Amino acid sequence: MKELNEYTEELHRRVDLKVQTRRQHRRRLLAACVPLALVLVLGTALVWPRLAARFGGEEPRDGLTCEGVIAAGQAPDEIPELATEQKEALPEPDTGAASTLPHDELELIDDPQSEWNAEGIIPSDFSFRFIWGCYGISSYDSESGKLVKTTDATRPEDYVTTHTLTWEERAEAWSLLSALELEHYPADYDPYNAPDAEQRMASEPSRDLVLTLRADGSEITVSCREICLGGVVRGYDEKARAFLAACDRLERLLTGTPEWKALPDYEFYYE
Amino acid sequence: MDNGASSYRRFLDGDESAMDEIMRELFFPLVFFVNRYLNDLPAAEDVAMDAMTELFVHKRRYHFKVSLKTYVFMLGKSRALNYLKHRKALRETELTEAEALAEESELERRALDSERKRAVNAALARLPEDQRMAVHLIYFEELSYEEAARVMRKDRKQVDNLLYRAKKSLRAMLGEEGEELL
Numbered sequence: 001m002k003e004l005n006e007y008t009e010e011l012h013r014r015v016d017l018k019v020q021t022r023r024q025h026r027r028r029l030l031a032a033c034v035p036l037a038l039v040l041v042l043g044t045a046l047v048w049p050r051l052a053a054r055f056g057g058e059e060p061r062d063g064l065t066c067e068g069v070i071a072a073g074q075a076p077d078e079i080p081e082l083a084t085e086q087k088e089a090l091p092e093p094d095t096g097a098a099s100t101l102p103h104d105e106l107e108l109i110d111d112p113q114s115e116w117n118a119e120g121i122i123p124s125d126f127s128f129r130f131i132w133g134c135y136g137i138s139s140y141d142s143e144s145g146k147l148v149k150t151t152d153a154t155r156p157e158d159y160v161t162t163h164t165l166t167w168e169e170r171a172e173a174w175s176l177l178s179a180l181e182l183e184h185y186p187a188d189y190d191p192y193n194a195p196d197a198e199q200r201m202a203s204e205p206s207r208d209l210v211l212t213l214r215a216d217g218s219e220i221t222v223s224c225r226e227i228c229l230g231g232v233v234r235g236y237d238e239k240a241r242a243f244l245a246a247c248d249r250l251e252r253l254l255t256g257t258p259e260w261k262a263l264p265d266y267e268f269y270y271e
Numbered sequence: 272m273d274n275g276a277s278s279y280r281r282f283l284d285g286d287e288s289a290m291d292e293i294m295r296e297l298f299f300p301l302v303f304f305v306n307r308y309l310n311d312l313p314a315a316e317d318v319a320m321d322a323m324t325e326l327f328v329h330k331r332r333y334h335f336k337v338s339l340k341t342y343v344f345m346l347g348k349s350r351a352l353n354y355l356k357h358r359k360a361l362r363e364t365e366l367t368e369a370e371a372l373a374e375e376s377e378l379e380r381r382a383l384d385s386e387r388k389r390a391v392n393a394a395l396a397r398l399p400e401d402q403r404m405a406v407h408l409i410y411f412e413e414l415s416y417e418e419a420a421r422v423m424r425k426d427r428k429q430v431d432n433l434l435y436r437a438k439k440s441l442r443a444m445l446g447e448e449g450e451e452l453l
Binding site: 001004007008010011012014015018019022 | 295298
């Protein structure tokens, strides 16, 4: 057996070695953890706003609110509720395309339709009916998918087709209609003339706009019968302008579908 | 007597010489104790050295709630059992039988300070392991029953029973002489 002092020297040597090894391990751990922590912090900073917008719906997503993104297909001027800065942040509307959701936003969602529906953003029973037109009435009912180009034809049945909304169109329609809050509009409504207006705006011919929203087990219809054709004339207040803008957007959305474009040209034109 | 706790406090305060004092007081008894598990002196030295190293490297693990000797013996026991688990992989030194006997008797001389203890130690080899450990910790290392129970991971009553049976066996082996030794 060795003497005690030899064991003691051995102990000192082992303790020093162990302490050094522990220090090395700690340094290596730190060296590995610092970049990892940086990656995590940066990753969180980049991903969090998108996740929050996707799941919470309250945080801004690339500078847009959730509503702003969906309404991005509209010309900014047509969305009176939006603040000026938000309007500036909106992308230019794609008037020719049926789908107006920004492409990069769509890529964020693997199965967007099911996720949107699963989160209750769009009620499962949501549908709408939209009637518009001057002489020949055009209409669309998203429940049945029936799309009518005009009723003013020798063979009206040639002007009827079926269009099922894509999920983007459905999301856009829901966004437009839910933002309008149709329950705050009278059932018979004239967006060009205030109820107490002394002088009434009118045109010959006139036109009809009927908007029906079905969601959460209820149905709301706002009918605008024989109202002014519009054009240069704008709605009499913000609410009216929002209504007209939504109708205009819906019309462009439906007339932009391939099914609409496949229908024959109007038989009668009016000057 | 605080079984090295005051020395350990001084070590924590930066006094390196306290390490030597603790080694002087505890190292050989620890090797002797560990060797009861291993029956392999070089391995017991190595394991005891490991346990002491752990004591001085992980400075804040010892919380002074038990005596330092109890804590060191607990470390030694856990290291010894760990060694036994991996014995085949760890075995490095083989001694001849004669060398081993000489080494063990040298260790016994250093660890046991009286003839009386050495006489009992000779008979202990024939006892079951638990009884051997109980006698070792209480009669040789002079730990209290509670401290011995901590080291052995048993309760006081079990240690009591082990000691009772160990004494009975020793009496049978050593006769009246053995009774006097205990």
